[in-house]
Amino acid sequence: MQFLDVTPPQHDLTYDDVFMVPRHSAVASRYDVDLATDDGTGATLPLVVANMTAISGKRMAETIARRGGLAVIPQDIPTTVVADVVAFVKARHLVFDTPIELAPHQTVAEALALIPKRAHRAAVVVDGGRPVGIVSEDDCSEVDRFAQVGQVMRPVEVRLQADADPRAAFDALDSAHVPVAVAVDGQGGLVGVLTRNGALRATLYKPAVDARGGLRIAAAVGVNGDVALKAGELLDAGVDCLVVDTAHGHQDRMLEALRAVRALDPQVPVVAGNVVAADGTRALIEAGADIVKVGVGPGAMCTTRMMTGVGRPQFSAVLECAAAARELGHHVWADGGVRHPRDVALALAAGASSVMIGSWFAGTHESPGDLMHDADGRAFKTSFGMASARAVANRTSAESAYDRARKGLYEEGISSSRMYLDPLRPGVEDLVDQICSGVRSACTYAGAASLAELHERAVVGVQSTAGFTEGRPLATSW
Numbered sequence: 463m464q465f466l467d468v469t470p471p472q473h474d475l476t477y478d479d480v481f482m483v484p485r486h487s488a489v490a491s492r493y494d495v496d497l498a499t500d501d502g503t504g505a506t507l508p509l510v511v512a513n514m515t516a517i518s519g520k521r522m523a524e525t526i527a528r529r530g531g532l533a534v535i536p537q538d539i540p541t542t543v544v545a546d547v548v549a550f551v552k553a554r555h556l557v558f559d560t561p562i563e564l565a566p567h568q569t570v571a572e573a574l575a576l577i578p579k580r581a582h583r584a585a586v587v588v589d590g591g592r593p594v595g596i597v598s599e600d601d602c603s604e605v606d607r608f609a610q611v612g613q614v615m616r617p618v619e620v621r622l623q624a625d626a627d628p629r630a631a632f633d634a635l636d637s638a639h640v641p642v643a644v645a646v647d648g649q650g651g652l653v654g655v656l657t658r659n660g661a662l663r664a665t666l667y668k669p670a671v672d673a674r675g676g677l678r679i680a681a682a683v684g685v686n687g688d689v690a691l692k693a694g695e696l697l698d699a700g701v702d703c704l705v706v707d708t709a710h711g712h713q714d715r716m717l718e719a720l721r722a723v724r725a726l727d728p729q730v731p732v733v734a735g736n737v738v739a740a741d742g743t744r745a746l747i748e749a750g751a752d753i754v755k756v757g758v759g760p761g762a763m764c765t766t767r768m769m770t771g772v773g774r775p776q777f778s779a780v781l782e783c784a785a786a787a788r789e790l791g792h793h794v795w796a797d798g799g800v801r802h803p804r805d806v807a808l809a810l811a812a813g814a815s816s817v818m819i820g821s822w823f824a825g826t827h828e829s830p831g832d833l834m835h836d837a838d839g840r841a842f843k844t845s846f847g848m849a850s851a852r853a854v855a856n857r858t859s860a861e862s863a864y865d866r867a868r869k870g871l872y873e874e875g876i877s878s879s880r881m882y883l884d885p886l887r888p889g890v891e892d893l894v895d896q897i898c899s900g901v902r903s904a905c906t907y908a909g910a911a912s913l914a915e916l917h918e919r920a921v922v923g924v925q926s927t928a929g930f931t932e933g934r935p936l937a938t939s940w
């Protein structure tokens with residue numbers, strides 16, 4: 463990456479401060495761009511879901527990995543639970559989505575409580591292991607809440623074999639005008655479901671899979687307690703990537719934790735952070751990190767900069783840390799502050815191998831929280847920071863009241879925020895589609911057919927607030 467002006471800017475920059483200049487391109491189509499990362503994680507998309515309790519759970523993990531990204535299960539989840547999540551995710555189908563299953567005698571009220579957990583907004587009614595119908599929210603409206611789903615379900619109109627070709631499945635769904643197809647095995651047992659968009663996506667994305675063909679998943683450990691024990695348990699559970707995570711990554715406690723993890727000889731990439739400068743990046747790599755996580759204070763749930771004055775505008779932080787990591791043959795993830803697809807493109811141009819997203823993905827069907835509606839009927843989910851009073855109270859629940867009170871004083875995150883679902887993009891895959899379209903397009907504007915080429919060829923300029931404002935679309939006249 464190079465700056466448009468010969469003299470580099472005199473102050474640090476964040477995503478909104480910069481823009482990319484189009485260059486001559488020999489890349490004929492946006493579909494010719496390869497978005498695979500080269501950081502050893504096996505991700506085919508440069509997207510990582512942040513290790514935040516309100517965002518990254520098993521549903522998020524299976525959905526993002528099916529499209530090629532990676533979710534990090536947070537450090538606050540007990541390792542026995544993480545082991546269950548890893549086993550669940552690795553058993554998921556690479557093409558079909560995991561449906562909500564209901565027995566015919568279950569009620570409409572139960573269906574309505576569960577259907578919002580799926581972006582495809584339907585449940586499969588299963589009797590004796592075989593799918594016998596589909597029930598959607600529409601089927602449940604104006605029906606007694608205690609009616610049984612067996613009475614309101616519709617028959618399965620498009621039934622696919624487990625090895626169905628996604629392209630043919632798309633055509634079958636399109637011509638039948640039904641929202642969801644049901645896939646069955648040779649015995650007629652339920653395998654999964656597929657929407658028209660799901661079929662399209664199966665032709666465009668490549669799942670992130672391990673050597674055995676299971677979907678990949680990462681998990682985090684903090685720096686307190688017996689880090690080696692916990693990291694060992696996560697590795698035994700089969701995680702594909704280990705993230706050692708604390709607010710201030712360039713501290714002795716982190717370096718010790720990292721050395722302890724490295725001593726386990728993990729056969730998966732080890733990520734550590736967070737830092738925002740070259741010296742911190744080098745220290746983490748020397749202590750054993752393969753990938754360094756960059757970002758202090760850009761996160762949407764984060765109050766660190768307001769509390770402490772500490773942090774660094776994220777674009778400059780990523781640029782400097784990526785250069786330092788690259789010199790040592792390593793990589794960085796840009797963590798936090800992503801609110802538009804452009805931010806992902808700019809982080810990759812600055813040299814990040816992948817981009818970590820938290821809050822934006824909180825407002826989707828796949829995040830773990832329950833779907834709620836405000837007074838205007840808009841759907842939202844509640845999110846909270848991992849250094850918020852709420853998260854600290856959860857994390858320290860086993861400690862003495864005195865220790866909890868001491869730790870509760872250091873609050874650097876929001877405990878409750880509303881993340882609204884975009885009515886046009888309510889599922890995380892809708893956001894992934896949007897981000898990937900933006901990044902693919904950015905690559906062709908830069909004349910890049912891969913992320914390595916994007917970093918190599920990107921020419922970045924610095925803009926005023928007016929420049930940024932000019933780039934925003936206007937929904938009404940002025």
Ligand SMILES: NC(=O)C1=CN([C@@H]2O[C@H](COP(=O)(O)OP(=O)(O)OC[C@H]3O[C@@H](n4cnc5c(N)ncnc54)[C@H](OP(=O)(O)O)[C@@H]3O)[C@@H](O)[C@H]2O)C=CC1
Nearest residue numbers: 684685707708709710736757758759760764766848849874
């Ligand atoms: N990227 C970001 O900007 C930030 C991210 N977070 C996220 O919040 C989560 C919790 O992180 P964290 O608060 O580190 O909790 P951890 O549970 O990982 O504990 C951090 C440990 O480091 C010590 N420590 C020393 N200096 C600091 C400092 N400035 N900030 C925090 N701890 C410090 C703490 O001791 P003692 O309590 O005695 O001081 C504690 O023992 C993580 O997921 C982290 O990524 C949190 C803040 C900023």
Ligand SMILES: Nc1nc2c(ncn2[C@@H]2O[C@H](COP(=O)(O)O)[C@@H](O)[C@H]2O)c(=O)[nH]1
Nearest residue numbers: 512761762764798799820821847848849875
């Ligand atoms: N200072 C804090 N940072 C936090 C907290 N919880 C999470 N985070 C960081 O934010 C990113 C995600 O950023 P987003 O803009 O996509 O939401 C996450 O990975 C952490 O590094 C917090 O409570 N305080």
Ligand SMILES: [K+]
Nearest residue numbers: 759760761764
């Ligand atoms: K912030």
